[in-house]
Amino acid sequence: MRIRIVAVATALVVLAAACSSGGTKKPTGESATTTPSGPVVHVTEPGVTDTEIHVGAVTSKTNPLGGNYADLDAGIKAYFAMVDAGGGVFGRQLKLTSERDDNTVSNQAExxxxxxxxxxxxxxxxxxxxTGADLLQRQGIPTFVWNINPEFADKDHLFGNIGAICFGCIGQGLPWLARKLGAKKVGVVGYGVSQESKLCAAGIRDSFKKFPTAQVAFFDDSLPFGVPDLSSQVASMKKGGVDFVTTCMDLNGVFTLAKEMAKQGLKAVQYLPNGYDSxxxxxxxxxxxxxYVVTQFVAFEQTPRNKQISDFFRWIGRTGGKPDELSMSGWILADEFVTGLRKAGPAFSRQKVVDALNAGVYDPGGLIEPIDWRYQQTGRQSSAPRSSR
Known part of the structure; x- marks a missing residue:
């Protein structure tokens, strides 16, 4: 099997959805998990006792796409287990004590x-x-998000595995890839029931208008979630001579598309913004x-292996989780939370954690493109579009 992996943190930075800035690296892994010992400073914040810090998670565990969004929790637990084994943070153990399923449609309620x-x-x-993004912002909650949502942007209490996404922005990444492949005709497919998917598809189309390395010969941004039949779309792409296909869909959607392409004999390279699942x-x-499949972090397969990746595999195995994109995103977000917590100091508060992260660059030792939260809360950067999952 020959799947080309493009890691945003390495070779093909231009395919990332959010602009990133460089910064100095900090120690990572088990060597960085301990906190200086001393008397525990009493903190009067929700979820905090003198021995533990409690956090909660809301995921779309139940969803129409068959996505493994709840695996985020496994990554959080694995990272917390590593930190707790090293003594915790400021004398406290870290606990994920609330795991809620929003069933896709009940985010604000959950x-x-x-x-x-x-x-x-x-x-x-x-x-x-x-839909709960505004509520988390108004309540002043430090919130760590697997970022695929436009509601993330322009909220200074929200932090992601990547910076805010400009869903409809024009970018050079996909035109560059089309030129590299020698592709002449492009097919673009997205969901009509997802505003971010429609914006993503429009951004791809407009990117090829500005950087005409290939012609968009097929465009459909009207598909429903869980579409079972793409025979008509593939037949049109084949008739139009499409040799490069890019989508703004989830893994199951691109799988349906790939099977239909194989059935009809459409010989075209597909770019998979979602598909990093071994x-x-x-x-x-x-x-x-x-x-081609893109990752938002250093690929698991890269050698020599990044220390954070090694620690991730060790602790996700010890805690019974599955190593995949969502659990790695949970690991990254947990590291980001702990980074802010440590910077806030022993007399930490929610606002101090937020202020600490917003003061500069978050860089987990080369695991992802560094994020400068002084600038990357906005979704108005011009960059390559990212899919809706």
Missing amino acids: VQAMLSQDNVFAAFVATLLF DFMAANGQFFEGD
């Missing part, structure tokens, strides 16, 4: 319930829809031979 019922200091989110590719890789 966020409200977590805040009013679960007594948490900070929040983590991996959801298809993010188990899925092991079972279905024959449909993706020669395609």
